[in-house]
Amino acid sequence: MRGYSQLADIESLLLNIPDKNIRDYAGEAIVSYSAGAYRSAIVSIWITVVYDPYQKFRLLNEQYGDKAAKKCIEAIDDIRSNPDKKQITAWEREILKKAYESVKIITSTEYEHLDRIQKDRHRCAHPVLDDEGFLFQPTPELTRTHIRTAIEVLLSKPPIIGKAAGDALIRDVEETSYFPDDLEGVKKALHKRHFQTSEKYRLNLFKLSLKKILFLEPDDTDTIERYILIFQCLLQEYRQTFESIERESISRIIDKVKEERYNFLLEIIYMESSFWDNTPEFIQEQLRQYCLAKSPRRRKETIELLHAMAVMPELEDKVIDLYIHHFNSITRERFIGYLEDINFIENNSNLLKKMVAYNIKVFCKSGRYDHATSYKKSLIIPVIEMMDEEQVRSILNLSISEQQNNTNDQLAYCTSCYKEIFQKTIDKYPDTLSDWVNFIEKKRERNWSNFEELEELVENKKL
Numbered sequence: 001m002r003g004y005s006q007l008a009d010i011e012s013l014l015l016n017i018p019d020k021n022i023r024d025y026a027g028e029a030i031v032s033y034s035a036g037a038y039r040s041a042i043v044s045i046w047i048t049v050v051y052d053p054y055q056k057f058r059l060l061n062e063q064y065g066d067k068a069a070k071k072c073i074e075a076i077d078d079i080r081s082n083p084d085k086k087q088i089t090a091w092e093r094e095i096l097k098k099a100y101e102s103v104k105i106i107t108s109t110e111y112e113h114l115d116r117i118q119k120d121r122h123r124c125a126h127p128v129l130d131d132e133g134f135l136f137q138p139t140p141e142l143t144r145t146h147i148r149t150a151i152e153v154l155l156s157k158p159p160i161i162g163k164a165a166g167d168a169l170i171r172d173v174e175e176t177s178y179f180p181d182d183l184e185g186v187k188k189a190l191h192k193r194h195f196q197t198s199e200k201y202r203l204n205l206f207k208l209s210l211k212k213i214l215f216l217e218p219d220d221t222d223t224i225e226r227y228i229l230i231f232q233c234l235l236q237e238y239r240q241t242f243e244s245i246e247r248e249s250i251s252r253i254i255d256k257v258k259e260e261r262y263n264f265l266l267e268i269i270y271m272e273s274s275f276w277d278n279t280p281e282f283i284q285e286q287l288r289q290y291c292l293a294k295s296p297r298r299r300k301e302t303i304e305l306l307h308a309m310a311v312m313p314e315l316e317d318k319v320i321d322l323y324i325h326h327f328n329s330i331t332r333e334r335f336i337g338y339l340e341d342i343n344f345i346e347n348n349s350n351l352l353k354k355m356v357a358y359n360i361k362v363f364c365k366s367g368r369y370d371h372a373t374s375y376k377k378s379l380i381i382p383v384i385e386m387m388d389e390e391q392v393r394s395i396l397n398l399s400i401s402e403q404q405n406n407t408n409d410q411l412a413y414c415t416s417c418y419k420e421i422f423q424k425t426i427d428k429y430p431d432t433l434s435d436w437v438n439f440i441e442k443k444r445e446r447n448w449s450n451f452e453e454l455e456e457l458v459e460n461k462k463l
Contacts, residue, residue, distance in 0.1 A: 010147050016156035022052050026155055029147055038143040039124035039136075045150045046121035049114055050092050052155050053099040060103065066167065068102045093118075110153045117146045158201075166208050169194055173226050174218065181222075186229045187237070195237065202241045206234055207253065213264050214257040224264055232271055242272075250278040257283065262290050263304045270307035270342070291315055302338050309351070320354050332359075333378040349388075356383045356391050364398035366410045376417040384421050389429040392421065396432075396439040409446040419454050426461060433461055 011030055017023040029044035054076065060069035076091045096118065100111040123136035172189070173179055180186050194205065212227040235242055254275065257265050266287065269275045276284070291308040292315070294301055309315045323332060338344075339352075359379035366372035380395070387395075399418075403409045422436060436458045443451065 010144060010151075013148065013151045013156070017151060018156070018158070019052075019055065022048060022055065022155055025051060026147070026151060029150075033140075033143050033147060036140075038138040038140060041143050042117065042120050042124045042138055042146055045147050046117050049117055049150050049154060050095055053095050053103075053105065056099075056105060057103060060105075066103065068098075068104070072098045072102060105157075106154065113149050113153055117150060120146065166204060169205065169208065169230075173230070174223055179226055181226065181229070183229055183232060186226070187233050190230065190233060199241060202234065202238050203245060206231070206238075206242055206245060207249070209234065210250070210253050210268070211256075213268060214253060214261055219260075224261070228264065228267060228271075231268065235272060247278050250275065251280060254279050254283065259286070259290075262287060263300070263307075266291075266304055266307040270310045273310055276311035288312060288314075292318065299334070299338055302335060303342055306338065306342060306344055316351050319351060323355055324358055329374060329378045333382060336382040352383075352386050353388070353391070356386055357394070359383055360391060360395045360398060364395065364402040364411070369408075369410055369413055372410045372414055376414045380417055381420060384424050387421070387425060389432060392425050392429055392432045393435050395421065396435045400439065400442045403446075404442070409443070409448070412446060412448045415448050415450045415454055419457065422454065422457055433458070437462070 010033070014023055014027055014030070017026060025048040026045065029041045029048065032038075032041035032044055054073075057069040057072045057076075060066040061073050072095075076095070079091045096106075096111060096114055100106050100108065106114070120136075120138060120142070124138065127135060172194075180189055195202065209227045209231040213224055213231065254265065265275075265279075265283075269279070279287075287308065291305055291312065294305055305315060305319060309319065323335060327335060336355075359375075363372065363375040363380050366375055399411055403411055418439075426433065426436070440455050440458050444455070448454075
């Protein structure tokens, strides 16, 4: 029973080998093992180990233009075409070494494990005698270990790992003009070519992308933004792989960030706040000073500051001060758009609460009709969906109290704005209906334009 379950175990490993030819060759080794022909099994699995990297070299050369793989294939083909048949075994001896040192599709540890198979293959295929004059006789355990190692370390792995795959990604991102510039497009572009690979390769993609963003060439904003999209896509698709990265290795990468790329580091930190904990303290302090020195007027600078707030809440006072005392109405309207651009709204209620409260106050205090209609457009309509229940009540009550002593109600031409507030908030905050009823009663005699439409909406909701 024990032998059967062990055989079934290694037979199940065949399902992990994607290439049919490789799977068939490995299957021959398992047939020999099941028959007790252990020397034959080791020879068969070694032949499979030799053939597998050869096939992968061909794929890397033909599909990815990998120079190291091309050089290896050319060398092997030269040996195969040489009439001196003694050289035929030369490429068999060297192919594992080339897979490790040149093409880099296996690690040093994997190379050592596979090399043990090669050594035992020589003992099995030649009349090698031990000290007592007996032929080498592998045990069932040794044979099974070699078969399992070959499948798990090499045969089941895709060819796109290590340096070759990294080079392929770099070519896709940096040497093509059609690489997408949106998250969904990037996801589609990467899924078949780069994501359907090994865990090890995806881990390397994380590190490569982060290095490209923070300090590697080219120093080109469009290219760096592409790598940011790749990094974001990786985070969404392979969170577990990201969590497996040693935090020290992330710190070492961040430690090399160029000052002119602080803005990109802030974007990465906003995307994944745990990076702040992995940022060396002296860089954290430099980022604080970098942000405090900013007086943003343009989108890029403003968004940098908003990104920084994710991990530096002390910047909130600076942002509010800029918003209230230094931005004009146009800049404030743009600023609200920036918040939406970076999905800032959901997780930063304190800042938004202060901004919306300020907008409501400015709007309700309007001293001229044209100011009111301008503020309606730039300050109120963009933040309606950000309003909480308290703020809905606030705009209604302030609209009454701030204008009640004015002969002319300066908000009289803003009925459409209040209609929009009512329609977008009443189902969310049904308890504000009484405030709307009070608002209607107070404003009914103030000669508002199209007031009947708002009044009808409120009355219908009462029913």
